[in-house]
Amino acid sequence: xxxxxxxxxxxxxxxxxxxxxxxxxxxxxxxxxxxxxxxxxxxxxxxxxxxxxxxxxxxxxxxxxxxxxxxxxxxxxxxxxxxxxxxxxxxxxxxxxxxxxx
Amino acid sequence: xxxxxxxxxxxxxxxxxxxxxxxxxxxxxxxxxxxxxxxxxxxxxxxxxxxxxxxxxxxxxxxxxxxxxxxxxxxxxxxxxxxxxxxxxxxxxxxxxxxxxxxxxxxxxxxxxxxxxxxxxxxxxxxxxxxxxxxxxxxxxxxxxxxxxxxxxxxxxxxxxxxxxxxxxxxxxxxxxxxxxxxxxxxxxxxxxxxxxxxxxxxxxxxxxxxxxxxxxxxxxxxxxxxxxxxxxxxxxxxxxxxxxxxxxxxxxxxxxxxxxxxxxxxxxxxxxxxxxxxxxxxxxxxxxxxxxxxxxxxxxxxxxxxxxxxxxxxxxxxxxxxxxxxxxxxxxxxxxxxxxxxxxxxxxxxxxxxxxxxxxxxxxxxxxxxxxxxxxxxxxxxxxxxxxxxxxxxxxxxxxxxxxxxxxxxxxxxxxxxxxxxxxxxxxxxxxxxxxxxxxxxxxxxxxxxxxxxxxxxxxxxxxxxxxxxxxxxxxxxxxxxxxxxxxxxxxxxxxxxxxxxxxxxxxxxxxxxxxxxxxxxxxxxxxxxxxxxxxxxxxxxxxxxxxxxxxxxxxxxxxxxxxxxxxxxxxxxxxxxxxxxxxxxxxxxxxxxxxxxxxxxxxxxxxxxxxxxxxxxxxxxxxxxxxxxxxxxxxxxxxxxxxxxxxxxxxxxxxxxxxxxxxxxxxxxxxxxxxxxxxxxxxxxxxxxxxxxxxxxxxxxxxxxxxxxxxxxxxxxxxxxxxxxxxxxxxxxxxxxxxxxxxxxxxxxxxxxxxxxxxxxxxxxxxxxxxxxxxxxxxxxxxxxxxxxxxxxxxxxxxxxxxxxxxxxxxxxxxxxxxxxxxxxxxxxxxxxxx
Numbered sequence: 001x002x003x004x005x006x007x008x009x010x011x012x013x014x015x016x017x018x019x020x021x022x023x024x025x026x027x028x029x030x031x032x033x034x035x036x037x038x039x040x041x042x043x044x045x046x047x048x049x050x051x052x053x054x055x056x057x058x059x060x061x062x063x064x065x066x067x068x069x070x071x072x073x074x075x076x077x078x079x080x081x082x083x084x085x086x087x088x089x090x091x092x093x094x095x096x097x098x099x100x101x102x
Numbered sequence: 103x104x105x106x107x108x109x110x111x112x113x114x115x116x117x118x119x120x121x122x123x124x125x126x127x128x129x130x131x132x133x134x135x136x137x138x139x140x141x142x143x144x145x146x147x148x149x150x151x152x153x154x155x156x157x158x159x160x161x162x163x164x165x166x167x168x169x170x171x172x173x174x175x176x177x178x179x180x181x182x183x184x185x186x187x188x189x190x191x192x193x194x195x196x197x198x199x200x201x202x203x204x205x206x207x208x209x210x211x212x213x214x215x216x217x218x219x220x221x222x223x224x225x226x227x228x229x230x231x232x233x234x235x236x237x238x239x240x241x242x243x244x245x246x247x248x249x250x251x252x253x254x255x256x257x258x259x260x261x262x263x264x265x266x267x268x269x270x271x272x273x274x275x276x277x278x279x280x281x282x283x284x285x286x287x288x289x290x291x292x293x294x295x296x297x298x299x300x301x302x303x304x305x306x307x308x309x310x311x312x313x314x315x316x317x318x319x320x321x322x323x324x325x326x327x328x329x330x331x332x333x334x335x336x337x338x339x340x341x342x343x344x345x346x347x348x349x350x351x352x353x354x355x356x357x358x359x360x361x362x363x364x365x366x367x368x369x370x371x372x373x374x375x376x377x378x379x380x381x382x383x384x385x386x387x388x389x390x391x392x393x394x395x396x397x398x399x400x401x402x403x404x405x406x407x408x409x410x411x412x413x414x415x416x417x418x419x420x421x422x423x424x425x426x427x428x429x430x431x432x433x434x435x436x437x438x439x440x441x442x443x444x445x446x447x448x449x450x451x452x453x454x455x456x457x458x459x460x461x462x463x464x465x466x467x468x469x470x471x472x473x474x475x476x477x478x479x480x481x482x483x484x485x486x487x488x489x490x491x492x493x494x495x496x497x498x499x500x501x502x503x504x505x506x507x508x509x510x511x512x513x514x515x516x517x518x519x520x521x522x523x524x525x526x527x528x529x530x531x532x533x534x535x536x537x538x539x540x541x542x543x544x545x546x547x548x549x550x551x552x553x554x555x556x557x558x559x560x561x562x563x564x565x566x567x568x569x570x571x572x573x574x575x576x577x578x579x580x581x582x583x584x585x586x587x588x589x590x591x592x593x594x595x596x597x598x599x600x601x602x603x604x605x606x607x608x609x610x611x612x613x614x615x616x617x618x619x620x621x622x623x624x625x626x627x628x629x630x631x632x633x634x635x636x637x638x639x640x641x642x643x644x645x646x647x648x649x650x651x652x653x654x655x656x657x658x659x660x661x662x663x664x665x666x667x668x669x670x671x672x673x674x675x676x677x678x679x680x681x682x683x684x685x686x687x688x689x690x691x692x693x694x695x696x697x698x699x700x701x702x703x704x705x706x707x708x709x710x711x712x713x714x715x716x717x718x719x720x721x722x723x724x725x726x727x728x729x730x731x732x733x734x735x736x737x738x739x740x741x742x743x744x745x746x747x748x749x750x751x752x753x754x755x756x757x758x759x760x761x762x763x764x765x766x767x768x769x770x771x772x773x774x775x776x777x778x779x780x781x782x783x784x785x786x787x788x789x790x791x792x793x794x795x796x797x798x799x800x801x802x803x804x805x806x807x808x809x810x811x812x813x814x815x816x817x818x819x820x821x822x823x824x825x826x827x828x829x830x831x832x833x834x835x836x837x838x839x840x841x842x843x844x845x846x847x848x849x850x851x852x853x854x855x856x857x858x859x860x861x862x863x864x865x866x867x868x869x870x871x872x873x874x875x876x877x878x879x880x881x882x883x884x885x886x887x888x889x890x891x892x893x894x895x896x897x898x899x900x901x902x903x904x905x906x907x908x909x910x911x912x913x914x915x916x917x918x919x920x921x922x923x924x925x926x927x928x929x930x931x932x933x934x935x936x937x938x939x
Contacts, residue, residue: 011837013853013889013901017908018845025912041855041891042901064840066149070133071171084841087912088878 134171507738573606653705731763
């Protein structure tokens with residue numbers, strides 16, 4: 001699968017980056033390609049381009065707050081989970097994305 | 103489309119977590135981008151509860167909601183409905199439900215709260231912590247035998263009273279001579295109450311009416327107290343306790359030892375419980391055993407409280423004293439304003455550790471509080487103390503004060519028959535100068551007026567004492583009294599650096615005439631060949647707004663000025679801050695007041711004049727950025743405040759403070775000024791490391807999550823990264839309740855973003871025994887990483903380090919090397935390598 005993901009937690013200090021790392025690591029190990037954008041206390045980093053999004057099969061939002069510039073994902077298949085879920089069980093999150101892609 | 107909605111915050115307690123989550127909830131139904139902006143410019147995403155709370159929106163603050171997106175119109179309708187009609191009501195309803203549980207929890211840190219101490223709340227008036235058994239001291243009550251007693255002849259009863267009063271007066275005067283400072287003043291004052299003709303007149307009338315000497319003294323005292331207690335001035339009300347005190351001592355002499363309220367002896371560490379404690383009751387207690395005071399109706403400005411503070415005895419007032427049992431152990435926490443009744447072992451340990459932590463911090467920070475503190479870009483700010491006597495000055499010097507910014511002399515003059523002699527004053531000033539150990543002492547001449555009457559001055563009753571004959575305005579009429587004081591002050595200048603300052607000066611001509619008075623006093627000393635420093639500087643208080651407009655003229659006559667912000671604000675806003683109905687208008691952070699201060703400082707510095715700030719505003723560490731922005735030379739605060747003030751100075755950037763002041767002067771209200779201050783934009787861009795080996799502790803013995811968090815926060819406190827550990831602990835818990843920071847694998851990363859933290863920091867604790875943390879994998883925690891970031895940090899290198907750490911923690915090899923690292927140095931090495939420190 002080609003995956004784009006956004007992670008964002010309320011304080012933006014820790015869980016945003018833990019979730020990003022978990023998704024990145026787990027997806028790569030399973031042979032998927034993935035790009036993860038973080039929306040934390042430092043603002044948006046590793047911002048996804050229109051092309052990244054267009055190319056992806058599915059988008060994963062691991063967020064506890066609203067995703068900024070959500071309109072970029074209009075018409076996209078989206079799996080939304082809490083940050084906690086992505087940190088705790090990234091495999092399950094990827095499985096949900098797999099189901100969505102079909 | 104784009105739309106907006108302006109409103110004033112309808113929530114009495116401000117936009118706190120509960121209403122913020124209602125707003126965020128409502129916003130989530132829409133796709134538009136929604137921002138809540140305060141009129142001063144700071145803004146937050148309406149869907150982020152934490153950033154909404156971080157905005158610190160207060161009641162009636164002006165705000166605007168900016169909505170941009172496809173469904174902006176519908177979103178606006180929903181939000182207007184919520185804000186205008188439901189927000190305040192629903193918040194109140196929810197508040198009522200949790201109210202009963204909230205009282206104690208707002209006072210105490212979570213780690214103390216979880217120990218379920220029995221708390222009696224009050225108002226802290228003398229800081230510090232004391233632990234001892236409760237000893238109750240009650241007020242004026244007669245034994246049943248005394249009440250039933252029949253009088254002999256009026257002549258005999260009257261003779262008894264005369265003998266008792268004469269003996270008491272002699273004893274008090276004798277004790278006054280052999281004591282010093284406030285204690286001496288007080289004993290003198292009591293000697294004069296004991297022979298007060300009005301009081302004795304009441305006693306005589308009662309005896310003529312058939313009362314015994316004992317009954318007559320009790321009834322006269324209670325009548326007197328009743329009258330004083332009705333006075334509008336709190337200062338006068340607080341004198342009730344002095345009259346009671348003298349009456350009690352008379353009763354002891356008249357009635358021997360059967361008087362129930364006298365002769366309390368402390369046999370071990372004790373906390374005294376009293377509705378009202380008289381100053382001589384306090385002085386009569388064995389200080390080696392006295393650990394603290396829990397008081398009821400005692401006034402905050404009463405002599406008892408002033409004494410307790412100068413003796414360094416922790417004290418709270420406004421406590422429900424009857425709920426505190428006597429004979430049981432009690433901890434008094436003067437800083438937090440609570441008494442803890444029958445504390446458990448765990449609570450006692452908590453306080454013991456807090457006191458060890460305080461000592462560690464003081465030792466570690468002592469090099470930072472020595473010498474004059476400067477901002478990171480080199481702007482110095484002297485930190486003085488406000489004091490009334492040598493004891494307070496000694497404590498302030500120990501705490502790192504650079505001098506005495508204001509020595510008040512009124513206590514020497516009040517509550518006595520005759521003014522203090524030049525020699526008596528010299529003794530006190532000399533003690534103060536010696537206590538200051540070579541640092542400058544600004545002695546303010548008598549600041550007295552209709553609100554603080556002195557018998558021998560025979561001041562007229564005035565309609566408006568604060569606008570009448572006060573301070574300097576009385577000096578012409580009391581020439582010899584002023585001369586004696588100036589001579590005493592000048593004589594003290596031979597012993598160390600002294601400056602002399604006049605209060606309540608309204609026009610430059612008064613400053614010129616004060617200087618003349620000082621010159622005359624110098625001339626008289628010179629003629630006698632008495633030693634003094636001829637270069638003694640002369641200054642005035644700036645507390646009348648009119649002076650601000652003529653600083654150039656004023657400064658021709660003085661060497662320095664000191665801004666008395668309390669009275670200056672009172673006269674600027676035409677408000678008596680003792681009057682609760684209008685007190686909120688007395689607001690030193692109001693931009694009008696800041697502009698006035700700027701006018702004063704710019705004027706004074708233009709004329710080469712030294713400027714100090716001796717009002718409460720200068721002593722509050724939260725205002726340090728404003729003081730640095732104004733570029734005053736000195737601030738002066740409470741005797742113990744120097745350390746905190748100096749740390750604030752050292753963490754600041756002078757240029758940013760000046761920018762902040764400009765910005766603050768253009769805000770529309772003090773709420774915006776407060777949010778500027780808490781934004782932390784004034785802090786220096788720090789080069790302090792995020793972590794270091796002494797941020798890391800191993801084999802930490804923590805019994806619970808609360809303990810571990812407290813322990814880590816205390817580390818920050820010892821390291822000087824925060825001066826408000828309770829605040830940081832609260833912020834960490836506010837994050838912790840959203841969901842546990844236990845991330846599994848035996849790791850927890852409690853964290854917060856808080857204005858009480860000076861720079862981004864990482865504290866690591868390796869626990870001796872694993873503890874439950876509510877982690878996602880159900881495993882107990884062995885390693886705690888506390889991440890704290892100042893609220894103002896918006897993307898510095900520190901945040902990058904913390905983000906990197908968070909990512910690294912997802913990797914098993916990194917976790918394993920942290921688990922394996924045995925000593926702090928080893929842990930640091932692992933972190934340094936992985937994070938590129």
